[in-house]
Structures are given as structure tokens and as C-alpha cells.
Amino acid sequence: MSRVAYVNARLLDPASGLDSPGTLLCDGELVSDFGPELFKDGVPEGTNVVDCKGFCLMPGLVDMRVQLREPGEEYKGTLESAGRTASAGGVTSMVCLPNTNPVIDDMSVLEFVARRARKLGLAKVHSYGAVTKGLEGKELAEIGLLWNSGALAFTDGIKPVSDARILGQALSYASNFGQMIIQHAEEPSLARGGVMNSGETATRLGLSGIPREAEIIMVERDIRLAEMTRGRLHFAHLSTSDSIDVVRKAKARGLNITCDTAPPYFALSEIAVGDYRTFAKLSPPLRTDSDRLAVIEGLKDGTIDTIASDHAPHDEESKRLPFANAAFGGVGLETLLAVTLELFHNGHLDLLSTLKLITSAPSELLGLKAGRLKKGSPADLTLIDINRGWKVDADAMQSISKNSPFDGRPVQGSVLMTIIDGRVVFEHKA
Amino acid sequence: MVKTATCAFRKASLLCRFMSEFASGKIRFPHSHLLGIEGLTSNVISLLLDCAENFVEHNRQTDNKLSSLSGRTIINLFFEESTRTRTSFELAAKQLGANVINMSVATSSVKKGETLIDTAMTLNAMHPDVLVVRHSESGAVKLLSEKVNCAVINAGDGRHEHPTQALLDALTIRRRKGHISGLLVAICGDIAHSRVARSNIHLLNAMGAQVRLIAPKTLIPSSIAKMGVEVFNNMEEGLQDCDIVMMLRLQSERMSSGFFPSIREYFHFFGLDYKKLANAKDDALIMHPGPMNRGVEIASEVADDLGRSAIREQVEMGVAVRMACLELLTAISTKGNGT
Numbered sequence: 001m002s003r004v005a006y007v008n009a010r011l012l013d014p015a016s017g018l019d020s021p022g023t024l025l026c027d028g029e030l031v032s033d034f035g036p037e038l039f040k041d042g043v044p045e046g047t048n049v050v051d052c053k054g055f056c057l058m059p060g061l062v063d064m065r066v067q068l069r070e071p072g073e074e075y076k077g078t079l080e081s082a083g084r085t086a087s088a089g090g091v092t093s094m095v096c097l098p099n100t101n102p103v104i105d106d107m108s109v110l111e112f113v114a115r116r117a118r119k120l121g122l123a124k125v126h127s128y129g130a131v132t133k134g135l136e137g138k139e140l141a142e143i144g145l146l147w148n149s150g151a152l153a154f155t156d157g158i159k160p161v162s163d164a165r166i167l168g169q170a171l172s173y174a175s176n177f178g179q180m181i182i183q184h185a186e187e188p189s190l191a192r193g194g195v196m197n198s199g200e201t202a203t204r205l206g207l208s209g210i211p212r213e214a215e216i217i218m219v220e221r222d223i224r225l226a227e228m229t230r231g232r233l234h235f236a237h238l239s240t241s242d243s244i245d246v247v248r249k250a251k252a253r254g255l256n257i258t259c260d261t262a263p264p265y266f267a268l269s270e271i272a273v274g275d276y277r278t279f280a281k282l283s284p285p286l287r288t289d290s291d292r293l294a295v296i297e298g299l300k301d302g303t304i305d306t307i308a309s310d311h312a313p314h315d316e317e318s319k320r321l322p323f324a325n326a327a328f329g330g331v332g333l334e335t336l337l338a339v340t341l342e343l344f345h346n347g348h349l350d351l352l353s354t355l356k357l358i359t360s361a362p363s364e365l366l367g368l369k370a371g372r373l374k375k376g377s378p379a380d381l382t383l384i385d386i387n388r389g390w391k392v393d394a395d396a397m398q399s400i401s402k403n404s405p406f407d408g409r410p411v412q413g414s415v416l417m418t419i420i421d422g423r424v425v426f427e428h429k430a
Numbered sequence: 431m432v433k434t435a436t437c438a439f440r441k442a443s444l445l446c447r448f449m450s451e452f453a454s455g456k457i458r459f460p461h462s463h464l465l466g467i468e469g470l471t472s473n474v475i476s477l478l479l480d481c482a483e484n485f486v487e488h489n490r491q492t493d494n495k496l497s498s499l500s501g502r503t504i505i506n507l508f509f510e511e512s513t514r515t516r517t518s519f520e521l522a523a524k525q526l527g528a529n530v531i532n533m534s535v536a537t538s539s540v541k542k543g544e545t546l547i548d549t550a551m552t553l554n555a556m557h558p559d560v561l562v563v564r565h566s567e568s569g570a571v572k573l574l575s576e577k578v579n580c581a582v583i584n585a586g587d588g589r590h591e592h593p594t595q596a597l598l599d600a601l602t603i604r605r606r607k608g609h610i611s612g613l614l615v616a617i618c619g620d621i622a623h624s625r626v627a628r629s630n631i632h633l634l635n636a637m638g639a640q641v642r643l644i645a646p647k648t649l650i651p652s653s654i655a656k657m658g659v660e661v662f663n664n665m666e667e668g669l670q671d672c673d674i675v676m677m678l679r680l681q682s683e684r685m686s687s688g689f690f691p692s693i694r695e696y697f698h699f700f701g702l703d704y705k706k707l708a709n710a711k712d713d714a715l716i717m718h719p720g721p722m723n724r725g726v727e728i729a730s731e732v733a734d735d736l737g738r739s740a741i742r743e744q745v746e747m748g749v750a751v752r753m754a755c756l757e758l759l760t761a762i763s764t765k766g767n768g769t
Contacts, residue, residue, distance in 0.1 A: 206590030276569030322567035
């Protein structure tokens, strides 16, 4: 196997706190060595050399919430498209929601996704299993068997498990296997018919609102259920100051509750809906600016454990509609890094703490080995220029679907190269 | 210039002068579509009202056909049922000599949006001069306006805006009261689901009136006070000293979704009868966009009180206002590059 030395790099490893100039050596698929001292006196003969020109070489990003659309809705996105999109975004491992068609509530679908993804050799794809059969919220899916087949955690995807009894049983049963339930917290009867955050903008636009309380109430309820069952609970994409505060207090009480958020919730507010911009129609809906600031606070004080892209590709026909009829969700794999880096550029977090939220933090949460630099680990890396400014252009994206809520946004920080199992799968064309 | 026009247009003979000033570019309508009242300045609103004022007098004459829109094509594209508004637009367009085509597009519940864009593209290819569009979803008319290159008039989109209704209400008020500025106007009823309320709030605020909303709390949308209104949940208090009482239509399906328990109870607390009306000024004007639910939001005797109720006059003003909108919008749009 070939040996490649990435020289003249700024090595970043958020997990260990490493931030130093140095060299990283890949031997075939694995990282065989790295550090400031490595090959200080020159790279030995027979080793290929890649000059990183001082840019940051770091573990590939781990994205714990993406929707893949394959099988079932290949016109919106495929595993291949997601793989290429992820590579362009520096993501080397991602975890997909079970809301495919058929649903990942059965081992065979889980194995299909894993097999297809392995064949493609792009970003590594892991799956969550469904909590309930058909995501219908009624009967438990085969949580144990799905876990055996490699499901990383359990969720009903973009739907909440709304029946308190079922959620309690799921939390309790999944804890047999040490498995976590991931909840999309939104009280369905309160959110019913709503298409954006309740408030002044919704009222002015004449759109039905989803009150913030829909999220807050369910987070409050579910924490009680987790406490009652001693189950392991994680909240996906929290978007309000109050729900984050509820989690903060639960953590302070010593409960094993975790949560994540997604870039739109700390970078955008409901103002982005503007004049019925359907690309800004997300679930949960974009909230007020004070909620946005509270999400940043939650990231700073560690209440929010990770950031996930919440990648939700939709074709033009699902978005080019009157706002109320358009689909919820936005693509995010290609903007995850740049928008997350705003936390660093705006002075909210230091560089390594920022990057940790999209590398080792989600990886550790899900029990993966990815997201850190380690000798003997697969060489899943990304080379980034943290300062390069560019403008998000949906049309220029790798993704089949172009529905980015960040379209047109000037951002800072871009992916120069992505390496998976030692192979270069993406290179930025200047 | 707009102000001098206001009084001058009482005489129909001056219509020609207005039109010639308009044609010569002295008066200009600064928008390519009429999608809503929000964003229109008081000058532009006055321009529309002045122009409409002319047509009121003109329409009352026997030989009243005009030809300023001769050779122009207006398409009434209604994705939502309507008789009154569509007829009003049709008559307005015909009075101006335009060709009018009415299209009612049955809305299939699933594929509404596809129908919208596809229909817009198809109609656009026929090069109409104006599309008059009504749709059940907020924002749908704006979306459509982005896909066509002719002028678009919003004839009501979801619960967002219904600008010609607000304009005809304003014209009615101006003719009865002589001015809009400084009046105390109460809008009563199903504010939450009403595009008429939203357009009227924007217009009345722009023209310097003071707006009150009166409804049960379940029918008041969140944060509406930020639109510059005062909110009341009690008719007697809210109507105190009002110059204008605008009633809104209450759709009975709101009852089943829990906004209020029964028609009987609604009328008891929020229906307009003489007893509640007594709280308003003695000469308070009663308005309703129609169609009315007698005995639900308004008592028949109040609705039919010719001394107090301007409801029939509103219908007449509707034609004049829509003529003004068509006239002003077509003057700047030329086929092919209207947007």
C-alpha cells in the first residue's frame, strides 16, 4: 500500500486539543503517524508527499443527522449524491434518519443502506433505527435486532414519538441494549397546521404558526419520561431558549440527557422567511433572534452537546409552492463547516471547541471511532482553510437538491480536500 | 398634485384631465403589481383612491363605457371560489373596454402548487396584460407574480392580503367621512383568518387612522399588536367612540376547530346589534366585506339600516377601485416586459 505524507499542515485534533504545525502520514487506509516532529528532517524515499501549505488538517466531520432519501425518493437525493455532497462539506461519517421508503424499521433495509454506502466508498454511512414500526408511533420496532445489525440509536426521524406511554416503553426497552432514543421534540397537536414560528412575522404573512411551546412542552415531558424509565434520551435540533434551559436544568440535576442543534438555529431567525422564502421553511421552524442567541449560549456553556447539519434534501417541486404547501427542511452538508465556523469567527468559541461540536463530540455520543486523529485509525480527514471567504450558491452545490436556507450567505471557511480511508475523494477546484 | 386631484375629481368631466396627466407621465403608479397594501405609501394609496373617485361618478352615468383598456386582456384566475370579487373585477375591466377571461381552477387538495405554477406559465404564454389572482394560500399570488411578465393583482391570498377590499373600504370611508386620517376604526371578528383585516390594518395605519381590533382571544393572532393596533376582547369597550365599525365574516368551520363554542354564544358576545353599537359614535359607519352571516356576526336590522350601514356602497366602490387598479397598472406595463 502507498504511503502519503501530508506535510506542512496545521494539525488540529479537537478531541486531544492538538493544534500544531506538523506532518501526518497515511499508510494505505490508516493514519500511521502524525505530529510536529514527524519527518522533521525530510520525508523518506518512496513516500508520496502532499503539501498542505499551512492549512488545517483535521479529522473528517461527523454529521449525526442527515436524511438520505434512498431508498424511496431518489429524485430528491441518493446515497451517491449524499456521499459526494458530504465529501465536499468535509464530512466523512454521517448518520441517516430511518425515514426512507421503506422505513429503516427492519434489518434488511438497514443492511441495504450499509451495503450500498460501502460500495460507493464515499463518506461512511451509519443509520438510526426506527423507534416504532413504520414510524407510526404505535408499536415498537425491533430495536434489539436493529441494534445487532448496527443501528446507532433510535428515532422516528422527523416525527416525534408523541404517545407518552410508547416513548416511555421505548426508552425503557432500548436501555436493555444501552441504546439511546433521539427525539424530534414537537407536540403535534400544538404544531398542527403550523408552517412557521408563531409570532409577528407569521401574523403579518398570514401563515399559521407553530408556537415555541410545542417544543418546550415536549422536552419537559420527555425529560420526565427519561427520568421515570432511566432511559437514555437525546433531543435533536433544539431551537428555543426555554427548551435549552430545560435541558440545562436536567443536566444540572445529573440526568443523562443530551441534545444537539443545527446551523440554521444559531445562524438564522424567522426573519429569513421574509416574503415566503420556502428554503427557510424548516422543522423546527426558525425562531426569534433571542432564541438564536440562546442557542449560541447553549453551545458555549455545553448544554448543547453537538451540531448536526439536519440535511434534508427536497426537489424543486416540493419547494416551489405556496409557503404552506412547501416541504419542511433544508440541505446542510455543504454548509455545516462554514456556518459552524461562524461561532469561532464571531468570537463565541475557540477554534478547537467549535470543531469538536462537529467531530469528536457527535462521534463519542454515538460510540463511533471517527472524529479524532489517532494512530491506526482509518484515514478519514479533511483539509480546510478556516479563513477563506465564499458565498453560498445553491446552484453550485454538489447536492441534487438545492434547497439551502443559506443560499446567498457570505461565509468564511472552506474545505480544500477530503480524504476517506486514505483516498482523496474531494479536492477543491480553485 | 394628488391632493388637488381629490376635490377636482368630483366632476366626471375632469376624468379626461386626470387621464391626460396620467398618460403624459405627470402621475405615475410606482409598482408593477398590486400584491398587497403593505409597502404602499399614503401618496400611492391616495392616487388609487383619487383615480377610483373619478370612476364612481362616471359609472353612475348611463352611457359610461370607456375605452382606455381596449385591446388589453385581463384574466381573472380564481383558485378559490368567489362570486362577488370576480364579478366586480370583470365588470371593472369591461367598463374600461378590456377583454376579460374568467378562469376558475378547481383546487385539488394535493397538487395545488403544481397547478398554480403550471397554470401561471400557461397563461403567461398567452400574453395577458393583467392577471387577477385569488388563491387559498398566503403568498401564492406573490409566487405566481414571480413567474409571469404581466401585472398581477392580488384578489385575496389565504389570510395574507386582499388589497382591493381595503382600498374600496377606504374609498367608502373617505366619501362618507371626508377623510381617513384621525378616525377611530374598529375591525371586529375573525381577525386570525382574515386577509381583509390585514390589508385594512396596513391601509388605515398608512393613512393615519387609529385601528382597534375586537375579537375573542382565540381569533386574535399572536403579536398582532406589533402591527400598530389596539386589541380588545370586549365589544362594548372596543366600540367606545369609534367612527367606523368594520365587521368580518365568520366562517362556521372555525367553530369545529375550537375557536369558539357556538354561534349563539359568539353572537351574544361579538355579534353587532344595536345595543353594542350604541357604544360607538352616533354617526358611526357600519361596514362588512360580505358575504354576511346574518345573525352570526351582524344582526339583520343593523346590516340593513341604510342610515348607518355602508355595506351596499362598499360594493359600488369595489368596481371603481378595481377600475383604478387596472387603469394604473396597465399604464406602465407593456407586453413582454411588465415586470
